[in-house]
Structures are given as structure tokens and as C-alpha cells.
Amino acid sequence: MVTDEQIFKLLTPFADGRVGAIRTKDGQLTVMLDMSGLAPSARNYIAQQAEAALAGLDGIDAVRILQTAQRSAPDLIAVASGKGGVGKSTLSANLAVAMARAGRAVGLVDADIYGPSQPRLLGMEGSKPVAEEKKMLPVIGAGGIPFLSMGQLAKPGQAIAWRGPMAGNALTQLVDAHWGSVRELIVDLPPGTGDIQLSMVQKHKPIGAVIISTPQDLALIDAARAISFFDQAKVPIIGVVENMSGYICPNCGDVSNPFGAGGAEAAAKELNLPFLGRIPLDIAIRHASDDGVPPALGDGPIAKAYADIAAKVADWADQRTANMGG
Numbered sequence: 001m002v003t004d005e006q007i008f009k010l011l012t013p014f015a016d017g018r019v020g021a022i023r024t025k026d027g028q029l030t031v032m033l034d035m036s037g038l039a040p041s042a043r044n045y046i047a048q049q050a051e052a053a054l055a056g057l058d059g060i061d062a063v064r065i066l067q068t069a070q071r072s073a074p075d076l077i078a079v080a081s082g083k084g085g086v087g088k089s090t091l092s093a094n095l096a097v098a099m100a101r102a103g104r105a106v107g108l109v110d111a112d113i114y115g116p117s118q119p120r121l122l123g124m125e126g127s128k129p130v131a132e133e134k135k136m137l138p139v140i141g142a143g144g145i146p147f148l149s150m151g152q153l154a155k156p157g158q159a160i161a162w163r164g165p166m167a168g169n170a171l172t173q174l175v176d177a178h179w180g181s182v183r184e185l186i187v188d189l190p191p192g193t194g195d196i197q198l199s200m201v202q203k204h205k206p207i208g209a210v211i212i213s214t215p216q217d218l219a220l221i222d223a224a225r226a227i228s229f230f231d232q233a234k235v236p237i238i239g240v241v242e243n244m245s246g247y248i249c250p251n252c253g254d255v256s257n258p259f260g261a262g263g264a265e266a267a268a269k270e271l272n273l274p275f276l277g278r279i280p281l282d283i284a285i286r287h288a289s290d291d292g293v294p295p296a297l298g299d300g301p302i303a304k305a306y307a308d309i310a311a312k313v314a315d316w317a318d319q320r321t322a323n324m325g326g
């Protein structure tokens with residue numbers, strides 16, 4: 001099998017500094033090339049050279065060159081639920097960390113005006129982003145994740161009672177910030193389908209939404225409501241995550257199912273949506289989160305569970321880019 005290093009070497013002579021993500025799957029090699037600042041003829045030339053250089057490599061049947069221009073705004077991926085407290089913010093932080101660990105340029109926007117939690121989850125409570133040329137500069141949180149939070153726009157503890165346009169303007173400030181080379185922006189939404197969700201889908205259309213639910217029936221009914229909200233807004237559902245499924249006893253390690261288990265997977269199947277995975281109810285997740293150390297940074301089964309979900313989301317995003325690239 002050919003290694004990423006070999007691919008880099010083959011491309012350097014004519015695309016030095018422009019090689020981005022490399023992905024080999026099922027005999028298909030996809031290479032991202034940053035073509036910013038180049039005239040169309042130069043882009044075509046580099047793309048052709050790249051295809052020629054990579055054709056016929058060991059184990060590669062097809063080569064696809066994805067042309068990107070670095071200055072474009074990042075793609076938004078919304079994390080949503082119908083019900084509050086099911087774990088959106090925890091998943092958002094850990095999804096971002098796990099995707100970053102897999103080598104992606106990910107950032108995070110905490111769009112929860114009612115209960116912003118990312119400054120705490122990413123270990124940056126009290127952080128105040130600065131503005132440059134009227135745009136905010138993201139703060140770097142745990143795991144090297146650049147992020148911005150509604151909580152940074154207000155004083156700590158100040159009840160945020162923004163309505164409609166104000167909430168929408170605040171969201172725009174966070175999304176239209178200096179995201180630099182960030183390609184994917186995970187957006188931690190407040191629960192339900194209110195003003196923020198509306199301005200999200202109307203002004204900053206996400207490329208897709210991840211729906212999270214606990215296995216209980218009631219949570220699943222709410223999740224279905226969130227799903228239909230995104231359906232109506234023509235935002236594709238990337239898939240469903242089941243959180244707090246199965247309780248791991250901190251003393252004996254036994255697994256029990258206080259909220260049931262498998263409900264979200266069954267619901268996803270019924271709705272013909274991909275199931276992205278499950279995260280157990282584990283007090284360690286809560287403790288690590290409270291300490292500002294996302295458990296996805298670890299190397300145990302919990303980190304693995306987040307990494308598996310992150311890989312599915314990343315695959316979905318790559319597939320989408322590949323389809324758009326023609």
C-alpha cells in the first residue's frame with residue numbers, strides 16, 4: 001500500500017505547500033489541493049499533473065483531486081436535539097476533538113444562548129475573544145480546538161434573554177469570525193427548534209445535522225421533531241447518536257440500562273437515517289467535562305466511541321465534497 005508520505009513526495013515538485021488532506025478508501029485515492037490565488041489554467045495544469053503522478057499507484061484504482069480555495073468559509077455541522085440535557089454540548093466538544101485528532105481542521109461554535117457550556121467543556125472559562133477588523137478571533141480550547149461561544153459575548157452568569165434578531169446577530173458574529181484554515185465548524189445548538197435554529201438554517205445553512213438523543217421514548221419523540229425541522233429546512237441529517245445508553249457502574253464496571261438502550265438506533269432505522277453510534281452513561285464523562293478535559297482526548301473505550309462517531313461524520317462530509325466536486 002502507498003503511504004501518505006509517498007503521495008506527498010510525488011506531489012511536491014509541482015504542488016509544494018498545496019497538498020491538504022489525503023484519503024485512501026476502497027481503492028480510491030482522494031487528495032485535496034489548495035488552489036487559492038491561482039488562475040484557472042494553472043489550477044488545471046496542477047490537477048492534471050497530480051492525476052498523472054498518482055495514476056497507477058499500488059492498490060489505487062481511481063484518483064480524485066479535490067480543489068479547494070483556502071479563504072472560503074468553513075462548512076457548518078449542526079449538533080441538535082429536540083430535548084434539553086441529552087448531551088449535545090458534550091458531544092459537540094468531543095466530536096470536534098476527535099475529528100481534530102484524526103487530522104481535520106475543525107472549529108466549534110457554541111450557539112446556545114440560554115446555557116452556553118463550551119468555555120467550561122473546553123477548559124477556557126472566563127476567556128474573552130478579541131476582535132480584529134471587526135471580526136472575532138476564536139479562542140483555542142482543549143485539544144487545540146478554536147472556538148467561540150455565546151457565553152463569551154455576555155458577562156458570566158448574566159441571564160441571556162435575547163430574542164429573534166439579537167440572537168440571530170449574535171450567531172452571525174460567531175459564525176463570521178476569523179476562522180482561518182478551519183474547514184468544518186461544529187455548531188452546538190440550544191435544545192428545540194427556536195430562534196437560533198431558525199436563523200441557523202436561514203442565514204448560515206449547515207451542510208448537515210447530527211441528532212442526539214437518549215434512548216427514552218420521550219426523548220426520541222423530541223428527536224423526531226428536531227429531525228423534521230431540519231428536513232423542512234432541507235438540511236440533510238448526517239445521522240443519529242444515542243447518548244447515555246447503558247450505565248457503566250463506576251464501582252464494578254457492570255453495564256445496566258436505566259434509560260433503556262438501542263432506542264435511538266431503532267428510531268434511526270425506522271426513519272431511514274444512519275446510526276452513528278452510542279455513548280454510554282459514564283460518570284467519568286461528566287467529571288472530565290466539568291474539569292474542561294474532553295474525554296475524547298483520552299485513549300480508553302469512551303475516546304474510541306467518540307472517534308468512531310467522528311470518523312462517520314468525517315466520511316459523510318468527504319463524501320459530500322466528493323459528490324460536489326463532480
Ligand SMILES: Nc1ncnc2c1ncn2[C@@H]1O[C@H](COP(=O)(O)OP(=O)(O)OP(=O)(O)O)[C@@H](O)[C@H]1O
Nearest residue numbers: 084085086087088089090191244280281282285286
Ligand atoms: N454519556 C454521558 N455520561 C455521563 N454524563 C453525561 C453524558 N453525556 C452528557 N453527560 C452530562 O449530562 C449533562 C448534560 O449534558 P450536556 O450539557 O452535554 O447536554 P445538552 O444537551 O447540551 O444540554 P442543554 O440542552 O442544556 O444544552 C452534563 O452534566 C454532562 O456532563
Ligand SMILES: [Mg+2]
Nearest residue numbers: 088089112117
Ligand atoms: Mg448544551
